[in-house]
Amino acid sequence: MGKVSSKSWQCLRLLILIFLGFAIALTLNFPFTAVAQTSTVSTTSNTVKQSTKSLNQPIEPPPTQNIIRPTNGNELRGIWLTNVDSDVLFSTQKLAKALKRLKRLKFNTVYPTVWNGGYTLYPSKVAEKTFGAAVEPIPELKNRDMLAETIKFGHEQNLAVIPWFEYGLMTEEGSGIMQKHPDWITKRQDGSQVFLHGEYDQHRLVWLNPARPEVQKFLVDLIVEVVKKYDVDGVQLDDHFGMPVELGYDDYTIGLYQRQHGGRMPPADINDPSWVQWRARNVTNIMAKIYREVKAIKPDCLVSLSPNPKDFSYSKYLQDWYTWVNLGFVDELIVQVYRDDINNFKRELEQPELQEIRTKIPVAVGILAGLRVQNIDMRQIKGQVRVTRELSLDGFSFFFYETLGNRDASFESLLFAPAVRPDLRNIASR
Numbered sequence: 207m208g209k210v211s212s213k214s215w216q217c218l219r220l221l222i223l224i225f226l227g228f229a230i231a232l233t234l235n236f237p238f239t240a241v242a243q244t245s246t247v248s249t250t251s252n253t254v255k256q257s258t259k260s261l262n263q264p265i266e267p268p269p270t271q272n273i274i275r276p277t278n279g280n281e282l283r284g285i286w287l288t289n290v291d292s293d294v295l296f297s298t299q300k301l302a303k304a305l306k307r308l309k310r311l312k313f314n315t316v317y318p319t320v321w322n323g324g325y326t327l328y329p330s331k332v333a334e335k336t337f338g339a340a341v342e343p344i345p346e347l348k349n350r351d352m353l354a355e356t357i358k359f360g361h362e363q364n365l366a367v368i369p370w371f372e373y374g375l376m377t378e379e380g381s382g383i384m385q386k387h388p389d390w391i392t393k394r395q396d397g398s399q400v401f402l403h404g405e406y407d408q409h410r411l412v413w414l415n416p417a418r419p420e421v422q423k424f425l426v427d428l429i430v431e432v433v434k435k436y437d438v439d440g441v442q443l444d445d446h447f448g449m450p451v452e453l454g455y456d457d458y459t460i461g462l463y464q465r466q467h468g469g470r471m472p473p474a475d476i477n478d479p480s481w482v483q484w485r486a487r488n489v490t491n492i493m494a495k496i497y498r499e500v501k502a503i504k505p506d507c508l509v510s511l512s513p514n515p516k517d518f519s520y521s522k523y524l525q526d527w528y529t530w531v532n533l534g535f536v537d538e539l540i541v542q543v544y545r546d547d548i549n550n551f552k553r554e555l556e557q558p559e560l561q562e563i564r565t566k567i568p569v570a571v572g573i574l575a576g577l578r579v580q581n582i583d584m585r586q587i588k589g590q591v592r593v594t595r596e597l598s599l600d601g602f603s604f605f606f607y608e609t610l611g612n613r614d615a616s617f618e619s620l621l622f623a624p625a626v627r628p629d630l631r632n633i634a635s636r
Contacts, residue, residue, distance in 0.1 A: 281625040282570040282601025284315035284540070285610075286370060287356070289322055289342075291578045292608035295356075296346035302359045304607060309363035311614060312621040317370040317442055317510075317603065318356045321428065324373070324381025328353035332427045337386035357437055366627055368440040368510055369432055374447030375425070375489075379410040383424075390414050390421050392449065393456040395474065401450065405579060413449040416488040417459045425492060430499050433507055440508025441500065445542060447489070447511075448525030451476050454485045477521070486524040490533075497535040510538040512572055512603070515554055531563050537630065539563060540603050542572035546586065552593050560599070568600040568628040576609030584616045591620055600628040 285308065289295050294304045295318060308316065320326060325342035326333045328351055334340035341347050353369060360367040377383055379400050384391055392415040393399050403409040414421045429441050454472065463472045463484065473481040497509050511527055519525040530536050541560065545551040555571060563569050571594050576582045587604075594602050604610070610617060 279626055280600070280628040282315060282538075282540070282568060282603065282627055283313045283621055283625060284317055284570070284601070284603030285313055286603065286606045287316055287318040288372075288606045288608070289319055289327060292606060293346075294607050295319070295327065295352050296344075298350060298355055301352070301355055305356070305359045305363050305365060307614075308607075309365060311610075311617050312624050313365065314625060314627050315366040315368060315439075315603070316356065316360055317368050317512075318353065319372040320353055320369040320432065321371040321373050324377035324383045326428070328432075330428065330431060332424070332431045336424055337382040339382045353432070353436055361437070366439040368442050368508065369436075369438055370442045370444065370512075371425075371429060372444060372446065374443055374445075375414045375416055375421070375449055376411055376446040377414060379412050383414075384412060387420070389458070390418055391456070392417075392453045392459060394452045395455045395476075397455075413453055415456060415459060416449060416492055417454075417462055417485075422492045422495060426495050426499055429496055430503065433500050433503050438507065440510050440538070441496075442510035442512060443493075443496075444512040445514045445519065445523060445525065447493070447513075448519065448523035449485075449489070451482065451485075451522055451524060454481075459485075482521070482524065486520065486526045489524055490526055490529060493530050493535050494533070508537040509535065510540065511536045512540040512542055514542055515557065516559055528559055528563075531566065536567060538568050538570070540570045540572050542605075543590075544572065544574040544605070548586075548589050548593065551590055552597075555593060555597050555599060564599070567630065570594075570601040570603060570628075571599055573602050573604050575604040575606065576611070582609070584613055588616070588620055601625075 287294055287304075294300055305316065318327075320328055323342070325339060327342055327347060329340050331340065357367045391399050391412045399412045401411045401413075403411055414425075416422065432438060432441060460472060464470060475481070500507050500509055511530070513519045513525055513527045514523070516528050519527055527536065527539075531539065541554070543551055543554045545554065560569055571590070573587060573590050573594075574582060575587055591602060
């Protein structure tokens, strides 16, 4: 072969450099879709009780493109504010700053926890009367009303504030309410009460007995107190407003069952359909009382529910929320779908009951944005929001605030413009 001239070689090298530059530009501007994460949330429900160690802040990834937009101007954009792995509620200044940030990012709803670990996070006369502690005894809540601050700062930013009664019927072993009322705690068949949760089984959880009138009165009074005392936009219960299917073998519940069943003992099979139904009805009775009492005080106060998917909720935690919706006891449903695999996530959203319920009330999705022990890639979060919008659901709420991390730019591209919360009037116009 002949030699290549110097001038020809320079032209060839220039063409190669131009080609490489073009290829690099394409790669930067069109990132590959994220592969679904393989890590899973290892709990008996979607909601994870975390330790109080500091959270590893996620790193901001390059923003993805072509985010599906909501089909109308109504979209629930919520976020849960926790007192675990987060200090956002423990300082007036941090709380005010966080709510301004959420407004800037175009959220429209916050769900601050107010009932956690067997204590209230706001000054409660009901709690004080029931077990002697008006508020959780920690320095960060002393001499302040966290809920009043959240409502004030939230409403200043035009955010809906819906207090989240996170623990529902659950409490910590050794909490004030258990110490004061040990007979309110229900049991397994072997007499045990404690369920171990957490990364190191450090959380010893027990459940209040929904069959007891005293327990029913306490929970109703606790929620009614908030509705009467504060300018809240609603109240929320979640997957802990139920109890594990293993429970219900305490003396009180056995005696009640026998009185209603001709002296027969409850079935030994914890999954016996009639036994499951009977115990689930006790939880339903409390839900009915809560709804009636809330609406009697403030008719426009939302009763929001954030459960696990229907079959899991009923069979594992005796929470018959599908019936509650059909009975008219729920104004807003946010189903927790904490899945890494996008196909599993989509499959849960395509369940026929969700599409049916959407004709009655707003239906949104709980999306996991991270945990202390698990960072969630922003591409996964955006993919789940995309599916939620493609299926025309009414929005989403992220668990939880601290896991927004240093990703404001990504959330700004996701929540590109302000959106109005959906309500029953939106549903009626469909």
